[in-house]
Amino acid sequence: MTTGTGTQRFGGGGPLVYGLAAIVAALTLGPVVYGALGGFRSNEQLARDPAGLPDPWVVTNYENVFSNSGFWTYALNSTAIAMITTVVTVLCGVMAAYPLARYRFRFREPLFMVFVLGLLFPLAVAIIPLFILITRNLQLGNTWWGVALPQAAFALPMTVVILRPFLMALPKELEEAALIDGASRVSVFWRIVLPLSVPGMITVGVLAFVASWNSYLLPLLLLRDEMRTLPLGVADYSTEFSADTAGVLAFTTIAMIPALILFLALQGRIVNGLQGAVKG
Amino acid sequence: MTDQGATMVATRPEEGAARRATSRRAAARPPRLGWGQRLEVLLFVAPALVLMSIFIVWPVVSAVRMSLYRWKGFGPMDDFVGWQNYSLVLGDDVFTGAVGHNFTIVVASIAVQLPIGLGLALLLNRNIRFRGVLRTVVFVPYVVAEVIAGVIWFQLLQPGYGLVDTLVGAVGLTPPEQGFLGSPDITLWTVFVVLTWKYVGLAVLLFLAGLQNIPQELYESAQIDGASWWQTQWQIAVPLLGPTIRTWAFLSMIGSIQLFDIVWVLTGGGPANATTTMATYLINQGTSRGNYGIAGAASVVLFVIALVMAVLYQALVLRRDSQEAR
Secondary structure, three states: OOOOHHHHHHOOOOHHHHHHHHHHHHHHHHHHHHHHHHOOOOHHHHHHOOOOOOOOOOOHHHHHHHOOHHHHHHHHHHHHHHHHHHHHHHHHHHHHHHHHHHOOOOOHHHHHHHHHHHOOOOHHHHHHHHHHHHHHHOOOOOOHHHHHHHHHHHHHHHHHHHHHHHHHHOOOHHHHHHHHOOOOHHHHHHHHHHHHOHHHHHHHHHHHHHHHHHOOHHHHHHOOHHHOOHHHHHHHHHHHOOOOHHHHHHHHHHHHHHHHHHHHHOHHHHHHHHHHHOOO | OHHHHHHHHHOOHHHOOHHHHHHHHHOOOOOOOOHHHHHHHHHHHHHHHHHHHHHHHHHHHHHHHHOOEOOOOOOOOOOEOOOHHHHHHHOOHHHHHHHHHHHHHHHHHHHHHHHHHHHHHHHHOOOOOOHHHHHHHHHHHHHOOHHHHHHHHHHHOOOOOOHHHHHHHHOOOOOOOOOOOOOHHHHHHHHHHHHHHHHHHHHHHHHHHHHOOOOHHHHHHHHHOOOOHHHHHHHHHHHHOHHHHHHHHHHHHHHHHOOOHHHHHHOOOOOOOOOOOHHHHHHHHHHHOOOHHHHHHHHHHHHHHHHHHHHHHHHHHHHHHHHHOO
């Protein structure tokens, strides 16, 4: 859309623009590249020349991570928790956003405000009673669901806020036609609205997945031993083997890859999905 | 022209068609739903409301209750102390210092990250080569987990042999002796630099999404009138991005008030409490020290501050957007 013929000569780039872009790219990627390259070096190399390239390239750090059984357990936990969180968030989110977008009733705006208010509750405020609730009352401490369900609850406000304008923008004609043909609202939702909402659901789904994959505080309090997730593994590893900088960097690099791939692969869709949400 | 554009951007899609404009007038008195439809609404909204009630509302209410008791986390909660925990928290220099740190980050984030984010978004909205690659690159830190960013930066900032000290030394400056994370005067700013690195990508993401809503014709007609690139950006793009910028600022404020992960990994709140935030304070009180009542009081204070900030922001700043939309 932005690539009109006018912009071709109007908003292009001169040397200054490219220079600026190069600096930005270097500053942004620098730390991540340092981490990834650091994993290919020995600790002795890192100490001798912090700014250099690996010489020779060392693969044992990465091999050690992959042959570490703890790593695979953490990766499995992270994946399972992130997937449960994503499915629960997206399903509950799109269901809640649907009547807020399509039904017209007196308490619609107040109901929507409940979700907007939900944005204001920081996890940190609720964390200690949440810990007690999950471990003692629900007996879900140290389980996947014990982390995934509260994460979904905290992801829901943002999900509904993003999905509602998205659903409002969908064409109404298909639904109206189906309703006139005598379909119930519920079957219209499952058969028409849900398939049409897939792009919006991908946006919020990726955001929920990445947030869950990256989350730290809740798993830190709830998960122990072989139930821990990758971010906890990274934090533990970096304190436990603080002398083994190269090993820490290798572990860290591998832990960030899945979220990175998922987000970058679907980045275009995320920007499109957010357009509705930032309209004001 | 700007006004016209603002209306276009602020108009919700549902209000576009003329037929819907009529139904909008009726929205002042929405129809009563039949019982069947009420049941449907309830059915659709219930799962979300149940989850949020159990995992958000109930714990927050419990935090309020917990804040009124002296309680170590076990046995019955029966030692009612009223406001005592609040006076302990508000009288604790470490906590009031933490509030100051949070507010410093709130103000600095908006003052520094807004111009950088806006500049990058405008730059990446230009038709330059490698635009797609650059957009991707800018998001990378945002996608990296706070803990992982913290661990990498911790290594980069190691005093003496870390890459940052080496680079600072290479340009002829002397890095601080205790390192950037060990000197109380500068550690908060070090944390802020890391936060900026991590979160500018979010601003760019939102601003780019907002920029795509601006009709291309506006730029084109300005161009025909002889406006330069800078003029079109300042007089069309930036004003029309207003609602997006205000939404971002709101999210940024809320995020800065809740700051935890990066600080916990980078400094643990030190040195000498120089980077303690409200969240690290309450986690420390609740988990390491077992002072659940004090942690509860601190979390209530944190929530009240977030709420007051949000209400003020809504009343003073965001209200303009919803009025413009009418």
